Amino acid sequence: MSSKASTASKSTQPAGPPIVARIAQLMAGLGIAALPRNYELLFEALNGNAGVARDVAALGKTPDQLSLDAIALRHALPSHNALAAGQAADEAVRVLCEIAKTSEESQRQRAAAMQELEEIAARMQRDPVLGISDFTSDATRLLSLMQDILGADRTAAARIGDLQCHLDSLRSGLAISRDALTHDPVTGLANKAALLSHLNGIFDDKAAAGTSALLVFRVEQLRKFAESHAAGSDEKTVKRLATIFRQSVKKNDLVARTGPDLFCLLLCDVTREIAAGIARRVADKVVEMPFPFLDRELPAGFLTLTAGVSMTDSATTPVTLYEQADQALAYAAETGIALRIYSAEVAERAGRTYRGGAAA
Template sequence: MAEKSRNDGNHSQNAAVLLKVAQTMAKTDVAAFPRNYELFYEALSGNNPRLTRDFVALGAHPAQNQLEQIGVKHHLPGFAAIEAETIRAETARAISTISHSLKDSIAKKDAFAAMLRTFIGRLEKDPVAGMSDFADDAARLRDAVAVFEREERTFAAAMNEAVTQLGGIDSDIEAMRKASTRDPVTGLPNRIAFSARLGALYEDDKAIGPAALALVTVEGLRDMGARHGAATVEKALKKLAPEFRKSVKKNDFVARIGADEFAFVFHDVSAENAEAIAQRISASVEGVQVSLPNRAFTTQTLSLSTGIAMAFTASGGTDLFTQAELALRAVRGSGKPGTLVFSAAIGGRTKKTYSPHAA
């Protein structure tokens, strides 16, 4: 009953956010683009407080280009095409600048070379030419050299500027690539990165090595947000992220896959090892103190519910995810945080009431 009540509460909360998104978009006369729905949902759900602050600063009637600037700034997947187009245009401008500079420089070099050839030709044809004629030609050549040197310096500066611009574009592309697979609050990999890692555990529907998937719900985080606001949740998440990172081996993996949900992949472990690691992570989290707003001497702690599944018991990534989620559901259904490894008995108890979904 306790677990059902929590699920009902989560569904009600999500439904309320979706209703608020629809109402807010209608009130602000924003176009019903899918990317706008994504932006409004992120802003109103409170999952990304920094995005929410930027969104609120736009006022009651934001323009589409303002929304797109925020979507690009926070690297929302729905705005990736706009971000890519911006990078493409900047790249085209930088390359065009280099091309024009090269053409201009080559033309000036050709003109200077022609002047030199003319001067040399006159010397060869008339080695006893008058000194005044020679002096005039030499002066013109000297002036041409001075102009050429200035032009070369200008060209070098233009090239350096273009190279710097291209370097910035390269950084933007790398930032976009990282952002598409990173959670903006914790800096951990996101659900997209997790899905790729999950698929990599199998080859031809067979596990490529001993591994475990642990799905984790941070108990108390949603309630903390409801009571104290999104900024407190962000503070808590930023405290949890380093605890998660330092609790796993170098070749292991941790990702944030939901508002209060995380996923761990442990390599080269048995079920007992995976359970022990999960319990150690839980103990670490329970030691984290989150200060509450306007309460100088009051802190709150959080706890973890963890469901574990072993790669060799599943037929693929989707099956492994389902097994771990079944184990997590069983833990949460008990009414208190804990850790549980999936077994056939768990699957048998829950399959009639559970509708699995893929990672």
Template sequence: MQFDANASHQRIQLGNAQQQKPPVAQDSLQKITAFMAKHQIAGLPRNFELVYEAMVSRNAELARDLVALGTQPSQIALDHLGLKHRLVSHCGLADEHVQCEATAALKRLAEQVSLGLMRKQTFTRGLETIVKSIREDETRGLSEIMEELEFLDSAARDLIRDEAEIEQKLKAGLAQIEAAERTAEAARAMVLTDRLTELPNRIAFMNRLEDLYDRDSAPFGTAMLLVDIDNFKEINRQFGDEAGNKLLKRLAAVFRKTIKKHDFVARIEGDDFAFLFSDVGATEAQAIAERLRAAVENNLIFATEQGRSQGSLGLSIGFAMTADAATPSELIAHAESALATARTIPRHPVAGYGCERQRSMGRNVA
């Protein structure tokens, strides 16, 4: 693991504007339903997700875009908005639409190829008929033969022209299919990407974990780390959601720089992040967790608008090894258990599943 010990502190300006707490769960459904009814938005699951993200998850940009659509927004406008903000259901819809476009393009190409073959067969039959008539009637004059040859020449030119046209349509169709595939890949990537931090999301993490266990033999030598920001809810309550989002983005940038190419980090929920480190043992996993925590403490501090330092950002980290878990869910449970233990050690919030807690450990592996 490589950590930049000389990196300058990243000072996060949180601000000190107080914000109200998010609406309670029982009110959320009523507010969403009322908003959709008022604006005559169809009660589709993807529309519900759109309004939920704007009103409950407090995506300020999405909320502004949604209001800008006015009353009675079209479904097309709503779907474009969902795609813009990378909502899962809308990205899935885009993927389905792209597949339909690719299928339609393939059908058109098949029709063009079939038409080209039919024209070739017609030309071949005409040529065979003329050759047969010449062989069977040797008394035919040169003028008659020349007329038939001119007909063949004209038919051949038409065939060549048609072939060139089909070639252009084939190229255009293939280009459309390739563009559709790129769009589909982008849509699938959106589904697997956290909108705020641009890190892989929980779906991507679970896919990676499933792939790890989807082998003939049980996986060994991989460590899973769960990372939780200390007192993040209090930070959000005191300084507001926008400040919390800014902090998460900066934290994600630090995480992205502190892992190797073949390691993996994802934001799986709220202020929770998950890592997978390959080819390590429990001792190395412990050292990685220590370094990760130190990297954040050394490189991230936050302050109020008046510039007064509020200290460095603290993390709690729990880790577990694949050698101790037979399934992905068991590995997650082990890591969550270790994280719960880490939260109980304020001075040294790093713990491994099955490892003895060393409360007296004062060293910091950096």
């Protein structure tokens, strides 16, 4: 896992993450508006999402906002879900207006045909011996109306079929958009929103769920190494790490990626000792394994893990549980140890840090 040497190196790093400066430079260079959704798009492009990076690069200089939004929608980035939902709502309104217009025209033609029939019936009642020429004229006119109605019905059926396909496409797009709200785009793992949502279920019925553990891991060296290489160069590494985490848990446990170098395990019905043992086994696997990176491999031992653990029996809400694991992780990194479980000592250290920051 981590060491004091790595802790020391972290303390000398600048306060602001380099990727923020890179995003600002890229925005200025390409003339991209400083919108929140554009920040997320460029963050994805610079932080491991190779597909987004390629699509943004293909736009060339001074890309327009519509093209940028199209890339984000195509890759289902979370900040664009509201935009996607708005577009889908507009499309749905347009589709329903077209259906209503088609139905209204069909009703008008049927009303005209009914009126013709009523007029013919009335004339026949007034004059039972209706002339053949008059009857032929009425029949011809009525036949023409019926042909128009049948033709309109066929056209309407085809149009409604097309509209149904369009609505199905919109529904599929919204499903992808919803999926993006809860999944990491690179690994397919749950994201932080999904993790907290899952925790809500546990805290709603803690008695039935038993004691659960939240393990937050930071992959040391990964972010710094990725930022010094081309965008998306760490994608294979991140996917290999995701596989290791998936293979380390039971079926009912949850694996999440909550940051560029952060992975979480939510273990159900475990003790502190079991949770700590799983954390150590995962860390050992990572240390022992080489990882693919561009056209070479990162040697075994290049990446290490630092872990913080919190337990549901010491937290009152999902957010508190996550914060406790994060505090334990920070404590472990500060003291140069591999693993720390949330405790009164960790809480006191976090309080001192908060008070010191507030005083400054």
